Amino acid sequence: MNKKIELDAIQKRLLIEVAELHSIPEGAFNIRANGASAARSSTANIEIIPKPEGNGIDIHIAPNTKNESVHIPVVLTQTGLKEVVYNDFYVGENADVTIVAGCGIDNCGPQDSQHDGIHRFYVGKNASVRYVEKHYGSGDGSGKRILNPGTEVYMEAGSAMEMEMVQIKGVDDTDRSTIAELDAGAKLVVRERLMTHGEQNAISKYTVNLNGEGSSADIVSRSVARDSSFQKFDAKIIGNAPCSGHTECDSIIMDAGRILAVPGLEANNVDAALVHEAAIGKIAGDQLTKLMTLGLTELEAEEQIINGFLA
Amino acid sequence: MLELKKICFRAEDEGVEKTILDDISFTIPNGKLVAITGPNGGGKSTTARIIAGIEKPSSGQVLLDGVDITGLSITERAQAGIGYAFQHPVRFKGIKVRDLITLAAGKEIGHSDACEYLSAVGLCARDYVTREVNSSLSGGELKRIEIATVLAKASKLSLFDEPEAGIDLWSFQNLIEVFQRMRDNIEDSSIIIISHQERILNIADEIIVMANGKLQRMGSKEEILPSLLAEDAVRTTCRGIA
Numbered sequence: 211m212n213k214k215i216e217l218d219a220i221q222k223r224l225l226i227e228v229a230e231l232h233s234i235p236e237g238a239f240n241i242r243a244n245g246a247s248a249a250r251s252s253t254a255n256i257e258i259i260p261k262p263e264g265n266g267i268d269i270h271i272a273p274n275t276k277n278e279s280v281h282i283p284v285v286l287t288q289t290g291l292k293e294v295v296y297n298d299f300y301v302g303e304n305a306d307v308t309i310v311a312g313c314g315i316d317n318c319g320p321q322d323s324q325h326d327g328i329h330r331f332y333v334g335k336n337a338s339v340r341y342v343e344k345h346y347g348s349g350d351g352s353g354k355r356i357l358n359p360g361t362e363v364y365m366e367a368g369s370a371m372e373m374e375m376v377q378i379k380g381v382d383d384t385d386r387s388t389i390a391e392l393d394a395g396a397k398l399v400v401r402e403r404l405m406t407h408g409e410q411n412a413i414s415k416y417t418v419n420l421n422g423e424g425s426s427a428d429i430v431s432r433s434v435a436r437d438s439s440f441q442k443f444d445a446k447i448i449g450n451a452p453c454s455g456h457t458e459c460d461s462i463i464m465d466a467g468r469i470l471a472v473p474g475l476e477a478n479n480v481d482a483a484l485v486h487e488a489a490i491g492k493i494a495g496d497q498l499t500k501l502m503t504l505g506l507t508e509l510e511a512e513e514q515i516i517n518g519f520l521a
Numbered sequence: 522m523l524e525l526k527k528i529c530f531r532a533e534d535e536g537v538e539k540t541i542l543d544d545i546s547f548t549i550p551n552g553k554l555v556a557i558t559g560p561n562g563g564g565k566s567t568t569a570r571i572i573a574g575i576e577k578p579s580s581g582q583v584l585l586d587g588v589d590i591t592g593l594s595i596t597e598r599a600q601a602g603i604g605y606a607f608q609h610p611v612r613f614k615g616i617k618v619r620d621l622i623t624l625a626a627g628k629e630i631g632h633s634d635a636c637e638y639l640s641a642v643g644l645c646a647r648d649y650v651t652r653e654v655n656s657s658l659s660g661g662e663l664k665r666i667e668i669a670t671v672l673a674k675a676s677k678l679s680l681f682d683e684p685e686a687g688i689d690l691w692s693f694q695n696l697i698e699v700f701q702r703m704r705d706n707i708e709d710s711s712i713i714i715i716s717h718q719e720r721i722l723n724i725a726d727e728i729i730v731m732a733n734g735k736l737q738r739m740g741s742k743e744e745i746l747p748s749l750l751a752e753d754a755v756r757t758t759c760r761g762i763a
Contacts, residue, residue, distance in 0.1 A: 500611040503573055504625045504674060505599040518616035
């Protein structure tokens with residue numbers, strides 16, 4: 211099914227921020243704007259079916275689909291709109307696809323705008339998924355921009371998933387929860403980048419169960435907390451089989467920011483090799499000094515260090 | 522041309538005020554490569570940090586081309602034409618070698634230019650240009666990248682604090698060649714290298730000897746180096762006997 215798109219300038223700007231979409235994407239897509247589908251397109255291998263209740267979509271990716279992409283961005287520009295959306299991805303065996311999600315909220319009004327996207331991934335045997343999710347907020351209304359993503363990943367034997375989650379600007383409140391269940395030989399890689407400023411709050415919680423022999427998870431979060439913002443990173447890896455897991459939280463703290471890192475490991479098998487690393491610190495003085503000796507001001511040096519850190 | 526006039530630097534050490542630099546005055550004329558040498562703790566690195574603006578002197582003046590820069594910040598001095606290679610280079614998570622060289626150059630530079638600076642310090646540019654300046658680099662690699670940033674900056678006065686530290690023997694000859702090339706193209710700029718290495722002192726036009734926070738001697742290489750080597754030989758012999 212194909213529909214015509216009528217997006218306004220703000221919505222188009224949000225689409226560029228969260229999905230780098232300057233025009234209608236290639237391949238399958240579903241663009242959701244202010245609580246309703248604005249455009250949708252399926253392909254021969256990727257079928258997008260709206261849920262009967264109108265609160266989300268099912269995405270069916272045929273086995274052996276190679277090098278195709280699905281874009282499912284969401285934009286909100288209506289103040290006071292709150293929605294919970296369920297998107298379920300069924301990735302067929304041996305498929306190799308890129309999924310680009312993301313949500314942009316522009317709130318110029320007095321009421322809170324909120325999008326809670328619940329994404330469930332059923333990744334078939336030996337399938338490979340690259341998932342990119344960007345969150346962005348803008349608008350100068352007193353209403354908050356709130357995003358509470360819930361992600362569930364069920365990975366069959368030999369499958370691989372790489373998740374890139376980015377939230378750099380403008381989202382007031384986030385409570386993110388990610389759970390994953392991995393069968394034998396499945397591989398999960400997560401790269402999370404987060405910057406909070408103002409009075410923002412961001413919570414990110416992971417629970418990853420490594421259930422099959424040879425499964426592995428590598429969860430790395432890099433974050434910067436500025437102004438009076440607060441972040442909590444809570445990553446738990448549970449090794450129930452011979453497996454390997456690594457979680458890392460690396461944070462820069464600035465101004466009156468606060469960060470709580472709660473790395474957790476649970477080994478229920480003697481051959482589960484689990485490692486966690488967590489480091490929180492301010493920008494090192496000698497890093498600033500070095501860039502200043504190259505002619506940058508202190509503020510410019512700070513920006514370069516943060517941009518590099520979150521790149 | 523860089524001038525230091527009656528520079529004193531005092532700092533507190535466990536509640537006791539200590540004189541780190543005592544009445545240091547010297548001039549580095551344009552077109553010269555000057556080496557500063559002397560025992561550890563003699564005040565060489567502090568002098569370098571005062572020239573770069575990282576430390577403020579307790580008294581005295583720093584002049585660049587006749588202009589008093591004592592009150593200028595690190596950034597202003599860098600913009601005025603002072604380049605400084607750290608003794609202990611800094612690591613940056615996420616910043617790539619190419620980014621750092623671009624920042625040093627102060628403008629967008631092409632891939633081939635970035636590679637040229639890396640090749641000049643003996644690094645195979647292709648392998649390094651996209652690497653992060655992080656803990657995956659060895660001390661020697663980091664040191665050479667540090668020197669490359671100062672080459673890219675093109676300063677009126679380039680200051681290197683113990684560039685040989687952490688550089689292996691094989692690369693050392695390469696490093697000497699880098700400084701010799703800089704010396705050949707020096708024109709109206711000047712170079713200071715803080716070093717303990719005879720081979721670096723040997724390519725200097727002039728040598729300054731510092732010890733105990735004081736300037737002990739300054740003169741042409743021909744004047745200073747033979748006596749330094751003789752003293753060193755004496756010390757070695759004494760240690761040998763003991």
